[in-house]
Amino acid sequence: MEFAPAKINLTLEVLGRRPDGYHELRSLVAFATDAGDRLKLDEEEASQTLTEGPFATGLSGANLVDAAVAAVARLVPNFQPGRLTLEKNLPVASGIGGGSADAAAALRLLKAHYPQVAALDLETIALSLGADVPVCLKSESAVMTGVGEHISEVELPTGLFAVLANPLIEVPDNKTAEVFRLLNAGPLPVDNAAENPPVFSSIGDVIRYAALRGNSLEAPARQLFPEIMTVLSELARLPRSRIAQLSGAGPTCFALFETEHAATTAERRLKLQHPNWWVAASRLS
Template sequence: MRLDDIGFAKLNLALHVRRRRADGYHDLETIFAFTELGDALSVAPAETLSLTLAGDFAGAVPPGPDNLVLRAAQALDDGQGRGAAITLEKRLPIAAGLGGGSADAAATLRLLNRLWNLDLPLGRLAEIGATLGADVAACVHSRTLRGEGRGEALAGLDDAGLAGTAVILVNPRVAVPTPAVFARWDGEDRGPLAEGDPIATAAAGRNDLEPPALTLAPVIGKVLDALSGVKGAQLVRMSGSGATCFALVASDSAAEAGAEAISSANPGWWVAATRLR
């Protein structure tokens, strides 16, 4: 028996950094959205836990015990000694602002919950995920959410206006480590994220990590310019701590045409057209 799932790519439609906390983390306000695109994971019964890596970006993934997939499996197992053969096909670039590792951990929790017949609700899986990383809880749900605190305090949003929206993702194949970006944040609180409709809220918001990320990887500015030039682009922004940027686009055909044009003009970049879930 083999079970399959997707570690859906995470987007921050808006990301406000409010303050640095005493525990070293930052208080955030964000709107999470998820795309249909992601890493592919599968699990099968086995006597011990193991992880096999494949895919275009597998070489950049740590294979040892620090891998978030194995950490998620161990957290869910909670010392019971269950086994599983886990395969991760890494399709998303790493250190890219797409929450790839977090999404993979979340998919592992969902898959092993089924394989091991634990029957835990998503809420409990999200609680376990929150112990692994700030974005893992949101990735367990993989739906449009408002996140606060470190990103783990979640509230559902009406995503009827977002689901199915065409989106272009572009990464210049430059890894931007999250700690380095936060280290360059200027510390200024530029105000809260508004409440209400997620599209309007996102459009009125910002990504406070975009300026410090640009100092580390100026090519992000070129990516944003390329996305802004796509016909039908409605919201163009960097996701998370970068370097992936996105454009919400008026139609699938416009997204596909825009992605093709950007890819042709910048053959070294990773470019994908997909839709929001």
């Protein structure tokens, strides 16, 4: 069994559009230790991917788990893994890297069970699958730059908790592309310079950093999905909530807390107030 934790963009800065058409990003990423999908491998069964769990119906056709297996199969002659079963607990296309986390979990699982996969360059395979897959491969807090290929590990203070909330609205397949279109980022400045990863001495440092850097995609995402404003407002009003922001291109938002008790209490309250939302509390790492 391999855990595929939700990825939370505590910050997401779009620095500009590069000459190659991609957007230069800088994002402080954390992972939810208590919220995520799960992937298991049965080596005795025929090769195929099954999907189960509360959000299984949200996946139609091939998914990133299948893409990860196919990428490995192209490099390993006659590769025939066993049956993979994906337990889909995270909302689909929700801004918390569910598909990327699933692909990364598949790579880790195949590496653990098949020596020929362990010999491959999984980081390169991960990047070929999507911008978020390399950071999800490690599933450790980091600053991600470029288009996701540059990852610098960052240590978060212990005792940082989040409440995640998604209004479970319908989102188009091209959601992220549409959010970037509405952002209409200008060209990347020629004098754009790399900066050292942040060093956090306290939870307060993380909260101040997140508040200062923010999420460049929040305004266009709110334009596309006005419900995000309600989610952010409700998260900000929770007792002992320190900050509420959007993760990725949304629509999942998060609030940060300094104790587990505060987070779980807020989780219960938000579930009662909005029973049709997906809500989860988790420690971040």
